[in-house]
Amino acid sequence: MISYREAIERLLAPLSVLPSESCALADAGGRVLADTLTSPLALPSFDHAAMDGYALKAGASTGGGSEHPVRGSLAAGDAVPGARSSACEIMTGARLPDGLDAVVAVERTDVLQAQPDGTPRRIRLLDDVTPGQNVRRTGSDVSRGASVLAAGTVIEPAQIMLLAALGITRLAVVRRPRVAIICTGKELQTGAPSPLRDGQIHNSNGPYLVAELRRADAEVVSCVTVDDTVHPYVAALERAVEAGVDMVVSTGAVSMGRHDFVPDTLRQVGARLLFHKVAIRPGKPLLAARLHAGPLVLALPGTPMAVAVGARFFVAPVLRAMAGQGGEPVLHATLASAQHSKPGLRHFLRAALWLDEQGRLQARPLDRQEPFRIQPFAHADAWVVLDGHAGDFASGMQVEIASLGLAATSLSIGAATGGRTDRPSRCAFSRDEPR
Numbered sequence: 116m117i118s119y120r121e122a123i124e125r126l127l128a129p130l131s132v133l134p135s136e137s138c139a140l141a142d143a144g145g146r147v148l149a150d151t152l153t154s155p156l157a158l159p160s161f162d163h164a165a166m167d168g169y170a171l172k173a174g175a176s177t178g179g180g181s182e183h184p185v186r187g188s189l190a191a192g193d194a195v196p197g198a199r200s201s202a203c204e205i206m207t208g209a210r211l212p213d214g215l216d217a218v219v220a221v222e223r224t225d226v227l228q229a230q231p232d233g234t235p236r237r238i239r240l241l242d243d244v245t246p247g248q249n250v251r252r253t254g255s256d257v258s259r260g261a262s263v264l265a266a267g268t269v270i271e272p273a274q275i276m277l278l279a280a281l282g283i284t285r286l287a288v289v290r291r292p293r294v295a296i297i298c299t300g301k302e303l304q305t306g307a308p309s310p311l312r313d314g315q316i317h318n319s320n321g322p323y324l325v326a327e328l329r330r331a332d333a334e335v336v337s338c339v340t341v342d343d344t345v346h347p348y349v350a351a352l353e354r355a356v357e358a359g360v361d362m363v364v365s366t367g368a369v370s371m372g373r374h375d376f377v378p379d380t381l382r383q384v385g386a387r388l389l390f391h392k393v394a395i396r397p398g399k400p401l402l403a404a405r406l407h408a409g410p411l412v413l414a415l416p417g418t419p420m421a422v423a424v425g426a427r428f429f430v431a432p433v434l435r436a437m438a439g440q441g442g443e444p445v446l447h448a449t450l451a452s453a454q455h456s457k458p459g460l461r462h463f464l465r466a467a468l469w470l471d472e473q474g475r476l477q478a479r480p481l482d483r484q485e486p487f488r489i490q491p492f493a494h495a496d497a498w499v500v501l502d503g504h505a506g507d508f509a510s511g512m513q514v515e516i517a518s519l520g521l522a523a524t525s526l527s528i529g530a531a532t533g534g535r536t537d538r539p540s541r542c543a544f545s546r547d548e549p550r
């Protein structure tokens with residue numbers, strides 16, 4: 116049996132980043148940037164006013180109390196031909212005319228004279244005005260040609276704001292990974308959902324995997340249920356290959372039972388076995404193989420929490436590697452209750468997260484950790500990962516935590532404690548070495 120670290124090395128070593136494709140910015144939410152983006156523009160693209168007021172040439176004549184004639188008015192969007200030397204009314208966002216270098220806010224002036232329509236003609240400054248005051252300089256946010264987003268960045272709304280500001284309407288993104296799901300087990304009731312026949316159960320792994328993969332922006336090509344016999348599984352694999360998938364995720368039939376046909380079947384179809392059985396709990400009988408036709412097969416044990424662990428700690432790193440994202444940052448929290456784990460095994464525990472009075476993130480593994488239990492998973496905030504320390508983890512130790520779902524950014528805090536956090540305003544977690 117190999118360690119988790121070795122399993123991940125074997126899994127990721129042969130993977131390459133998926134090809135890129137062009138995508139409209141409007142459709143880019145959740146996609147992964149394929150190439151590092153350089154800015155075609157400076158931001159701001161021109162010196163402009165940060166306040167509604169008056170543009171001036173700052174200097175010896177712009178001390179507090181000085182008076183200035185006002186010529187013209189500029190609003191955001193106005194073209195500004197030629198240079199100016201005298202003060203001019205200006206609105207926030209309007210380009211600063213050449214020759215002027217400061218803006219004084221309207222409330223820091225007295226209007227001495229105005230036209231009948233209210234347009235100011237002469238003002239008095241209440242304070243000294245200095246060069247650059249209330250001016251947003253060209254390129255002070257982004258300089259032209261600068262690298263603005265690295266390859267592998269997930270395009271979230273904040274990135275869309277930046278790209279839109281730069282006038283980028285199309286971008287190269289990594290193609291979505293195509294995944295087929297195969298759920299094995301003749302106990303899985305197909306067809307009408309209820310009532311359940313004797314010995315039958317509802318398929319919960321399939322819908323869970325579909326939801327996780329979709330949230331991770333993978334394309335779920337198919338999700339089929341097959342019984343515990345070789346032929347339907349092989350046929351499902353063939354259909355997945357024909358559909359051009361990058362990965363097959365199957366559940367069940369990888370352990371020691373007489374009906375656990377998946378390991379032998381994969382050997383029979385000529386798949387190259389990467390590993391079978393990993394020193395983890397839950398999920399130990401997990402198997403990874405590569406089909407001759409190309410796709411990776413992750414055969415997860417059927418027990419629901421083995422599937423959840425397989426998805427979070429095996430499927431997610433594969434998806435990151437296929438997207439060119441590199442290792443995931445490791446998060447830590449303070450362990451709130453002592454834990455004992457079996458030495459040599461990496462344990463994944465469902466846990467509650469909350470903030471203590473000092474704003475430190477606390478993690479307490481939930482009580483019922485048996486891998487068949489689904490309810491605690493639905494009420495947990497995060498995974499706690501325990502490995503090493505001869506199996507003894509004292510309360511107060513820093514331990515590794517991970518978001519419950521595949522999307523590493525979606526760490527929830529306080530849901531498992533009914534939203535109770537000792538101090539809800541701060542979240543202190545440490546980020547260090549990539550996983």
Ligand SMILES: Nc1nc2c(c(=O)[nH]1)N[C@H]1C(S)=C(S)[C@@H](COP(=O)(O)OP(=O)(O)OC[C@H]3O[C@@H](n4cnc5c(N)ncnc54)[C@H](O)[C@@H]3O)O[C@H]1N2
Binds near residue numbers: 316319320366416
């Ligand atoms: N003699 C041994 N028995 C078992 C071992 C072992 O080492 N020696 N390992 C145990 C561990 S650990 C796990 S995990 C399971 C994995 O078994 P399989 O991968 O063969 O999975 P199944 O037997 O098909 O199913 C296990 C369990 O999960 C339920 N299940 C399966 N698919 C679904 C689904 N789509 N939705 C909901 N629930 C599902 C299934 O009914 C079983 O209860 O093996 C242990 N045994």
Ligand code: MOO
Binds near residue numbers: 399400486487
């Ligand atoms: O890996 Mo299994 O889920 O411990 O029963």
